[in-house]
Amino acid sequence: xxxxxxxxxxxxxxxxxxxxxxxxxxxxxxxxxxxxxxxxxxxxxxxxxxxxxxxxxxxxxxxxxxxxxxxxxxxxxxxxxxxxxxxxxxxxxxxxxxxxxxxxxxxxxxxxxxxxxxxxxxxxxxxxxxxxxxxxxxxxxxxxxxxxxxxxxxxxxxxxxxxxxxxxxxxxxxxxxxxxxxxxxxxxxxxxxxxxxxxxxxxxxxxxxxxxxxxxxxxxxxxxxxxxxxxxxxxxxxxxxxxxxxxxxxxxxxxxxxxxxxxxxxxxxxxxxxxxxxxxxxxxxxxxxxxxxxxxxxxxxxxxxxxxxxxxxxxxxxxxxxxxxxxxxxxxxxxxxxxxxxxxxxxxxxxxxxxxxxxxxxxxxxxxxxxxxx
Ligand code: PLP
Numbered sequence: 001x002x003x004x005x006x007x008x009x010x011x012x013x014x015x016x017x018x019x020x021x022x023x024x025x026x027x028x029x030x031x032x033x034x035x036x037x038x039x040x041x042x043x044x045x046x047x048x049x050x051x052x053x054x055x056x057x058x059x060x061x062x063x064x065x066x067x068x069x070x071x072x073x074x075x076x077x078x079x080x081x082x083x084x085x086x087x088x089x090x091x092x093x094x095x096x097x098x099x100x101x102x103x104x105x106x107x108x109x110x111x112x113x114x115x116x117x118x119x120x121x122x123x124x125x126x127x128x129x130x131x132x133x134x135x136x137x138x139x140x141x142x143x144x145x146x147x148x149x150x151x152x153x154x155x156x157x158x159x160x161x162x163x164x165x166x167x168x169x170x171x172x173x174x175x176x177x178x179x180x181x182x183x184x185x186x187x188x189x190x191x192x193x194x195x196x197x198x199x200x201x202x203x204x205x206x207x208x209x210x211x212x213x214x215x216x217x218x219x220x221x222x223x224x225x226x227x228x229x230x231x232x233x234x235x236x237x238x239x240x241x242x243x244x245x246x247x248x249x250x251x252x253x254x255x256x257x258x259x260x261x262x263x264x265x266x267x268x269x270x271x272x273x274x275x276x277x278x279x280x281x282x283x284x285x286x287x288x289x290x291x292x293x294x295x296x297x298x299x300x301x302x303x304x305x306x307x308x309x310x311x312x313x314x315x316x317x318x319x320x321x322x323x324x325x326x327x328x329x330x331x332x333x334x335x336x337x338x339x340x341x342x343x344x345x346x347x348x349x350x351x352x353x354x355x356x357x358x359x360x361x362x363x364x365x366x367x368x369x370x371x372x373x374x
Contacts, residue, residue: 002358005314006351007148007176007291013201016246020203023238031235032226041237048244052208055251056193057184064209064227065240066220069175072194072209073099073142075220075231076171080140080192081107082218088139089113091168093125095331096144100173104142117143119334122284123152130162138168145174145193146181149331149347150283151291153181160189169215175199175207179250180288181258191215197239201352202246206239257352261290267356268292268348271363277370280341282332290350295332295341299370304346307369313362316347 003011022040029038031045049060066072077090077100092104094116104114117129125143134141141163146153156172163170171192177183178193179200185193192215196207211217211230223232250257269292272279282293296304301317308315317329328342337345348362 001312001314002354002361003314004348004350004354004358004362005316006354007151007199007288007347007349008316009198009204010201010351011353012203012242013246013249015249016202016242019245020238020242023241027237031237032224041235044237044241045235048240051244051248055183055247056178056195056210057186058210059213061228062185062210062213064211064231065235066207066209066231067205068198068207069097069173069194069196070099071220072196072207073097073173073175074103075209075217076173076192076194077103077140077142078107079217079220080169080171081110081112083216084139087111087113089115089135089137090140090142091115091117091130091133091138092142093117093119093144094334095119095123095125095147095149096142097148097173097175100142100144101330113137119331121335123147123150123282123331123335124284125154125159127155127158127162130159134162134166134168136167138163138166140169140171142171142173145172145177145183146288146291147283147331148176149329150293150335151176151287152284153177153286153288156190157188164189176288176291179247180254180290182251182254185210185212192217197243197246200246200250202243203239206236206243208243258289260352261350261354264350264354264356264359265290265292268350268359268363271360272366275363275367277363277367279344280337282335282337282345290354291347292349293345293347295337296344296346296366296370297341299344299373301343301345303373304344304366304369307373308362308365311365313365315362316349317345 031041053060160170169191175196178195193210198204219230221232278297279294
């Protein structure tokens with residue numbers, strides 16, 4: 001099998017797995033209990049928070065553990081809306097992940113106005129779009145760091161400064177970016193940032209929300225006093241430790257991994273071209289390493305996905321959450337891919353385990369499928 005759907009999820013790193021094992025088997029104490037048996041779990045929780053914070057230049061008390069990207073995104077949107085009784089407005093973009101779009105739809109139903117910024121054809125939210133939309137009623141601006149379908153990286157620092165100049169909070173869904181490109185929350189100035197471990201070779205079902213000190217947010221879950229009383233529930237120590245181990249390792253290898261992934265991407269595109277495949281590459285000039293979204297003229301992304309699967313190759317037609325919907329995705333529609341190409345969109349997302357030879361095999365398989373279905 002060749003797995004090339006790393007934007008959907010990644011393989012658990014072996015060191016992360018080894019680091020988790022003791023907390024699944026022997027060190028199972030509840031970190032909130034005062035007796036000495038729980039001390040190891042408590043220390044691991046503290047160290048994981050320190051390690052994760054240092055990877056994004058945050059302070060440990062600004063890291064709140066969650067069940068993943070979806071929960072972090074829901075919390076940022078709903079927690080900000082509910083932190084204040086007046087129905088202040090939210091601004092997001094039309095190309096966000098559904099974890100943001102559906103959270104925004106939920107608060108809209110409760111009477112909070114939400115505006116959706118338009119993307120340009122490269123999948124970039126231009127700062128002037130925000131300048132002309134934001135008002136003094138805006139409470140939160142949420143724009144993703146990197147798009148999951150096409151990899152485009154947004155001008156987060158600029159968007160964040162426009163939000164702040166207008167008295168609004170700024171959140172970014174950085175699920176596709178954390179562990180893949182350097183992130184410094186202090187330099188960016190963001191108030192909240194979502195991340196998910198399974199996108200950087202950590203375990204599934206664990207993530208975090210960075211909440212800058214001083215930001216007022218409603219708690220996500222009520223109950224015990226875990227996560228500073230903001231997200232109740234017994235901590236998942238094994239997964240938290242696995243996430244910290246995977247993130248540290250990813251961040252240490254960011255530069256070399258990016259170089260390797262860009263070479264694999266080039267090998268893939270070169271091979272497609274040499275075989276005469278007629279495609280458009282989606283996304284902006286700055287993209288997440290390894291994320292290649294292409295729209296191929298006159299074919300179907302669904303057909304390619306299933307035939308490639310038959311040949312032992314895993315890719316995606318759009319975001320993982322959309323894999324059951326056969327329509328053109330909201331992102332591909334938003335960036336205006338011409339209709340004769342849009343239906344033939346696939347996302348090949350390479351990861352650490354892939355090689356240039358995988359890229360060539362995938363390109364050959366795509367060309368073979370297209371030629372055989374003509
Ligand atoms: N946001 C983005 C940009 C994503 O790509 C994903 C997952 O595909 C999510 C949020 C949801 O993350 P999780 O699967 O951890 O809930």
